[in-house]
Amino acid sequence: MGQVMFIVWRESVEALLVVGILYAWLRNGGESARKGVPYLWAGVALGIAAAIGLGAALLGFTEILSGDAQDYFQIAMVLVAAVLIVQMVLWMKKHGRTLKRDMEASLQKSSESSNWWGVLVLVALAIAREGSETVIFLYGLGFGQGGAISGAMVAAVLIGLGLALLTFYLLQLGGRIFSWRLFFRVTEVMLLFLAAGLLMTGIDRLISLGLVPTLGDQVWNSAALLDDASPAGNLIATLTGYRAHPAVMNLLVYAAYWAVVWLFLRRAQPQARPVRAA
Numbered sequence: 001m002g003q004v005m006f007i008v009w010r011e012s013v014e015a016l017l018v019v020g021i022l023y024a025w026l027r028n029g030g031e032s033a034r035k036g037v038p039y040l041w042a043g044v045a046l047g048i049a050a051a052i053g054l055g056a057a058l059l060g061f062t063e064i065l066s067g068d069a070q071d072y073f074q075i076a077m078v079l080v081a082a083v084l085i086v087q088m089v090l091w092m093k094k095h096g097r098t099l100k101r102d103m104e105a106s107l108q109k110s111s112e113s114s115n116w117w118g119v120l121v122l123v124a125l126a127i128a129r130e131g132s133e134t135v136i137f138l139y140g141l142g143f144g145q146g147g148a149i150s151g152a153m154v155a156a157v158l159i160g161l162g163l164a165l166l167t168f169y170l171l172q173l174g175g176r177i178f179s180w181r182l183f184f185r186v187t188e189v190m191l192l193f194l195a196a197g198l199l200m201t202g203i204d205r206l207i208s209l210g211l212v213p214t215l216g217d218q219v220w221n222s223a224a225l226l227d228d229a230s231p232a233g234n235l236i237a238t239l240t241g242y243r244a245h246p247a248v249m250n251l252l253v254y255a256a257y258w259a260v261v262w263l264f265l266r267r268a269q270p271q272a273r274p275v276r277a278a
Contacts, residue, residue: 008160047127081140216248
């Protein structure tokens with residue numbers, strides 16, 4: 001359940017970052033700004049409720065489907081989860097540096113107009129986005145796809161939440177232990193590998209259903225070094241897309257994935273502004 005803990009940990013820290021920025025501004029912005037704190041918590045509650053509603057809908061939909069329809073739906077969700085992970089990394093790469101400034105500017109406008117409903121909507125959308133992504137990622141990892149959630153899965157979620165709170169506290173110490181920049185840089189790489197693992201899972205399922213050709217059943221067999229059917233190998237396979245005996249299609253899709261990710265990462269890099277001569 002390591003991948004479940006990682007997803008819950010990473011997404012919860014990002015949600016805590018948004019709430020923490022807004023809460024700090026409201027608490028330190030004077031008496032008028034503190035009036036927005038109840039709207040902040042109301043937005044958090046609405047966002048969490050939206051994410052829980054999506055999770056319940058996915059589990060209910062899974063129970064309704066059967067046979068091939070359920071397989072197709074689960075494959076689609078795995079591929080959607082992979083795309084969402086890449087999109088999230090690219091979004092943070094592009095907007096991470098200005099995230100705090102943009103939110104504080106929005107709060108300043110709300111404070112000046114004494115209209116805190118915008119804060120409620122902003123927080124609700126942010127939490128719902130993070131929560132919905134988490135639900136889809138967990139579903140893509142097999143969380144509750146059979147209509148039931150095991151105790152180990154619940155424990156992994158709770159541990160992930162606990163680690164997120166601890167990480168957020170350490171990051172709030174001001175970089176004495178590790179910084180936000182380092183946190184996002186490391187976890188972005190891990191997320192991209194996780195997306196590759198989800199993509200490989202989707203391709204394997206498509207191959208098993210005969211919807212995608214293998215183009216060659218086995219390029220090599222590295223099971224003697226690391227068997228992806230073993231507990232450790234399975235975890236690495238889920239987190240990176242590793243295959244002990246990959247088909248040609250696996251390698252082609254894996255290479256194409258990293259080529260596309262590299263291209264989009266280059267485009268997402270903030271452009272350096274030309275320095276004008278005095």
